[in-house]
Amino acid sequence: MKHVDEFRDKALCQGLVARVASLVPQVQRKLGRAATAPIKIMEVCGGHTHAIFKYGLEGMLPETLELVHGPGCPVCVLPVGRVDDAISVAEQPGVIFATFGDALRVPGSERSLLQCKARGADIRVVYSPTDALALALAEPARQVVFFGLGFETTAPATALVVLDAHARGVPNFSVLSNHVTIMPTLQALLAAPELALDGFIGPGHVSMVIGTEPYEPVARDHHKPLVVAGFEPADVLQATVMVLEQLAAGKARVANQYQRVVRAAGNPRAQAVLAEVFEPRETFEWRGLGWIPRSGLRLRPAYAAYDAERRFAVANLSLPDHQACQCGEVLKGAIKPWQCKVFGTACTPDTPIGACMVSSEGSCAAYYNYGRLSTVRRLKERREVTP
Amino acid sequence: MCLGVPGRIVAIEDEQRKLGVIECAGVRRIVSLHMVAEPDQALADLVGTWALIHVGFAMSTIDEDEAHRTLALLAELGEMAEMAEMAEMGAEARGEPGGGAT
Numbered sequence A: 001m002k003h004v005d006e007f008r009d010k011a012l013c014q015g016l017v018a019r020v021a022s023l024v025p026q027v028q029r030k031l032g033r034a035a036t037a038p039i040k041i042m043e044v045c046g047g048h049t050h051a052i053f054k055y056g057l058e059g060m061l062p063e064t065l066e067l068v069h070g071p072g073c074p075v076c077v078l079p080v081g082r083v084d085d086a087i088s089v090a091e092q093p094g095v096i097f098a099t100f101g102d103a104l105r106v107p108g109s110e111r112s113l114l115q116c117k118a119r120g121a122d123i124r125v126v127y128s129p130t131d132a133l134a135l136a137l138a139e140p141a142r143q144v145v146f147f148g149l150g151f152e153t154t155a156p157a158t159a160l161v162v163l164d165a166h167a168r169g170v171p172n173f174s175v176l177s178n179h180v181t182i183m184p185t186l187q188a189l190l191a192a193p194e195l196a197l198d199g200f201i202g203p204g205h206v207s208m209v210i211g212t213e214p215y216e217p218v219a220r221d222h223h224k225p226l227v228v229a230g231f232e233p234a235d236v237l238q239a240t241v242m243v244l245e246q247l248a249a250g251k252a253r254v255a256n257q258y259q260r261v262v263r264a265a266g267n268p269r270a271q272a273v274l275a276e277v278f279e280p281r282e283t284f285e286w287r288g289l290g291w292i293p294r295s296g297l298r299l300r301p302a303y304a305a306y307d308a309e310r311r312f313a314v315a316n317l318s319l320p321d322h323q324a325c326q327c328g329e330v331l332k333g334a335i336k337p338w339q340c341k342v343f344g345t346a347c348t349p350d351t352p353i354g355a356c357m358v359s360s361e362g363s364c365a366a367y368y369n370y371g372r373l374s375t376v377r378r379l380k381e382r383r384e385v386t387p
Numbered sequence B: 001m002c003l004g005v006p007g008r009i010v011a012i013e014d015e016q017r018k019l020g021v022i023e024c025a026g027v028r029r030i031v032s033l034h035m036v037a038e039p040d041q042a043l044a045d046l047v048g049t050w051a052l053i054h055v056g057f058a059m060s061t062i063d064e065d066e067a068h069r070t071l072a073l074l075a076e077l078g079e080m081a082e083m084a085e086m087a088e089m090g091a092e093a094r095g096e097p098g099g100g101a102t
């Protein structure tokens, strides 16, 4: 496939891996680190985590470079309370609950949407919010609720569908918004003292909407390089090289590896529909990360008629995670998935305890599905010797 | 979730609602072009353009020149690394201490 296969070229990737290997010791020297102390780069977006595992990049890179998997998977950060809220709406008589497939197996306090469907709730998997609106038009006697999930990549699509519903006067369509924004979350991560990161690989598809300018504080105030990257293996590797080159030169800038898709100013039309329909909530809960100010989006009062939270008097529950769940530490990059006590035993993609095991972009699921055991074992040993 | 796939816009389906047909790995699908349509541009001008498709919406056009530039740069980086490796192997063969990658 064009614009994909070229960026999966093996020789290209091998060249980049060699470049990474030669840069890491330079960076270690520049930062005054011991030769065994790893350079830590966080890939913020779950799409990158997925690519890193799918193409086995972690196994190709030197052990002195650690990729820390960040919280940029909207499904993984969905808190228990919001899942229960969704279930309470889905179980109301007459409701058709439309959701992306990723969200089905996220555990709530008692059950997931999938289990709720098995008990008789009318839950439909849709590929696009447009499909949810089409359902509402086809079933005028039912209430169709779309489970709005995702970062700025996805929120404009939901916003445009709300505008469409409004223009056509569709009375039986609403959105349960769990849309979130990336910068407040990054800021919260950067403010956490226990987090020791040297640089960031920035989310490619969020950035095609918001542009690269919003990341400036990462470089300016926190002095960390951030390189926005595409999702093919050569993209991720090149972005890694670009972060390392900055570190080796003692620089911290926002740069863009994904020039073919991401413009510095982002997509103004997408930003406009987003701002028209949504406004930031005062605060929003993230699984594992807690409450982050202004990180969630809700519908503006002008579109209250399409807000499922108002239509169904949603409780906005805040509930604790499962006792054994260590997703919070995984999402912060404080522990690796396999260091969670229930990883691969009680918690597997078929029986997830935490949300990181649900989505294909969650780091636990990525390790479980793609992490070659030998790699995990090697990493594990290394970790245990050098804490 | 944030997954996007590149597709080529092959036809306009509904000018007024800004719907287009994209072809992606041989499959055709109707998507919204709203976010990539310039306000003062005819939608038909987009036919032939590549776009990044996310949940049924074209979210950004793909700049082919930039794609080529990135690839060229990548190839160059790869060659550089290869040359550095060869130089090192040569140095080793001559019994000199290796440079760079330790």
Ligand code: SF4
Binding pocket: A324, A325, A326, A327, A328, A330, A337, A340, A341, A342, A343, A344, A347, A348, A352, A353, A354, A355, A356, A357, A358, A364
């Ligand atoms: S293994 Fe399961 S419970 Fe543990 S961090 Fe991963 S998803 Fe959460």
